[in-house]
Amino acid sequence: MSHLENMVLCRESQVSTLQSLFGERHHFSFPSIFIYGHTASGKTYVTQTLLRTLELPHVFVNCVECFTLRLLLEQILNRLNHLNSSEDGCSTQITCDTFNDFVRLFKQVTKAKSLENQTVYIVLDKAEYLRDMEVNILPGFLRLQELTHRNVTVIFLSEIVWEKFRPNTGCFEPFVLYFPDYSIGNLQKILSHDHPPEYSADFYAAYINILLGVFYTVCRDLKELRHLAVLNFPKYCEPVVKGEASERDTRKLWRNIEPHLKKAMQTVYLREISSSQWEKLQKDDTDLGQLKGLSAYTHVELPYYSKFILIAAYLASYNPARTDKRFFLKHHGKIKKTNFLKKHEKITSLVTLQLLTLVGHDDQLDGPKYKCTVSLDFIRAIARTVNFDIIKYLYDFL
DSSP states (O other), X not given: OHHHHHHSOSOHHHHHHHXXXXXXXXXXXXXXXXXXXXXXXXXXXXXXHHHHHXXXXXXXXXXXXXXXXXXXXXXXXXXXXXXXXXXOTTSOXXXXXXXXXXXXXXXXXXXXXXXXXXXXXXXXXXXXXXXXXXXXXXXXXXXXXXXXXXXXXXXXEESSOGGGTOOTTOOOOOEEEEOOOOOHHHHHHHHHTTOOTTSOHHHHHHHHHHHHHHHTTTOOOHHHHHHHHHHHHHHHHHHHHTTSSOTTOHHHHHHXXXXXXXXHGGGTTOSSSOHHHHHHHHHHTOOGGGGTTHHHHTTOOOOHHHHHHHHHXXXXXXXXXXXXXXXXXXXXXXXXXXXXXXXXXXXXXXXHTXXXXXXXXXXXXXXXXXXXOOOHHHHHHHHHHTTOXXXXXXXXXX
């Protein structure tokens, strides 16, 4: 228990609840557990650490990787089949096409692995993607214990609430467990726990306090903060390494790191550049004008195709209509025009985000007209994420 407490910080309540639900290996556990919370709130880490530390038989599957029913069911069965086995991946793979086959094969595998009298845990990470699969998959997993007559618990890990999962036809209700966001005190404790051995704990804790003071208002994602902490720590240590300051000279250390952190604020979440690129940026002292607009973009997470819709809207808003052929056709000859009514497309999410604004009447025959309202810097930042050089397609830059 003491080892577990050192590994899992600031999640004592959730760990205690899960331990109570798991019980002993031979105890019947709750048929299904639904764990939800924002990204980087410790859901996956806590669940994996607890199952491994308690040495409970389990399989862990990511629903993003297993994007079809067959992939998902086969992944579960094959990983279960290789539990406590020295066999390599060349052994016979189980194939499974339907959930009925899965129930039958699950019974066979648990019997062959002598798991009939102990709880088997199936962990489905990114469980919200189950909603895009067959309608029977979610109710089936929720009642898997009943269907298989086996001691099995299915754990769903998701970033959305259970109410958005519940089928209209009704289903077995799972035990719901919420993982709240980490407070600033929690983040301070967790990040300070990662201090390098060559520096004192107090020195690293002072650095983390400065880091959170700068970034906490715009970024509360533990993964991103941990990334920023590792990335910027060498700069913080620089005066100490050079012998220009001691570990207790907080003011001098702050003056040294302050401009560096302000520059880092322009690329919070690092969606456009990698760690190595960011380090090169610091060495080259690149003009921040190239990165202007990224800070605003980090507050807007758009789906992949919505980014192209926004880019197209920007080009349509600021390029003369007569230039379309020049930019987007290989041959500029005459093209036969075909009149047709375009089906009304819902791009209301971009309007809600105030990235587009309605400029025509919504009762027009050819559909409503929109104008893109974002800045050039913003759209360049969006375009970079999909590897589209928007400057080449703007009339003003010819």
